Amino acid sequence: MQFKKRHNFNHPVLKNPPVIEAIFEIRWNVWDNGDRSRPNQLIDKKFKFFPAMFYEKIKGIYPEVEVHPNARVPDEMDIFLPRYRFRKQKNMYPLIQIGPGVLTVNFDKNFTQEKFFNTCVEVLNNLFVILPEIKINETILHYIDGFEFDYENNNAFDFLGKNLRTHFNFSPELFEATNINPIPKKFHLESSFIVNEPKGFFMCQIRSGIKKPEETKILLMDTVFRSGGDYKPLKGKLDEWILKADDLIHKWFLKMIEKIKEEFE
Secondary structure (H helix, E strand, C coil): CCCCCCCCCCCCCCCCCCEEEEEEEEEECCEHHHCCCCHHHECCHHHHCHHHHHHHHHCCCCCEEEECHHHHCCHHHCCCCCCEEEECCCCCCCEEEEECCEEEEEECCCCCHHHHHHHHHHHHHHHHHHCCCCCEEEEEEEEEEEEECCCCCCCHHHHHHHHCCCCCCCCHHHHHHHCCCCCCCCCEEEEEEEEECCEEEEEEEEEEEEECCCCEEEEEEEEEEEEEHHHCCCHHHHHHHHHHHHHHHHHHHHHHCHHHHHHCC
16 A cells, blocks of 8 residues: 655645644554553554654654654553654654554654645655554544744733634623633633544534743644544545645635634645
């Protein structure tokens, strides 16, 4: 099975996108019948050899290797957590991560849909050469965007309503009755929705945060699409899943920022 790279992406490429990180993650079954209470039924035994075999496949493009601290944890105690990282250059993106039952592709602000998709395809092709029999548990596409905003001195809920098509607030009467300052110092909004095509679950989360090392106050927005259980994609159609999931998140994101889009063009 070999997925093909693609170059026909319709969404505009922003010159200064607010994206902090874009992440594709695939998880596969590690335990027989999903029963992790029986260590002797660990089925991802190949993981002990997988990192070295995977590195041999990708070292021509991703020669930099990092061993994550949790690599010391026994496989059966902590699955779905990356143990090894691979990069083209030290501390640079894209970043490829692997662990027992998990592989991720991470991009930073130098992201484009084309680079992201083609890197995912490239990495998946190598994964399935080494582990052709794995059974998909879940696939996840996750974007983290950041909007600079001083939420300690300005009302973030007003910003969301005026700029990001997201309306939320508490009744003014609550603040009048309690003498509480109506400007939230911290906040965390989250909603999840069922998606019919591709089948899965979409989550949008908006929260206050800090951008380092500048310590700049920002509004963080996570948009996540995940398919698992009865909704998990077929292994042979993973490239189609990535395209559709990415298109869905982009449509949501571009509609949200429509009023302030020129800031990123």
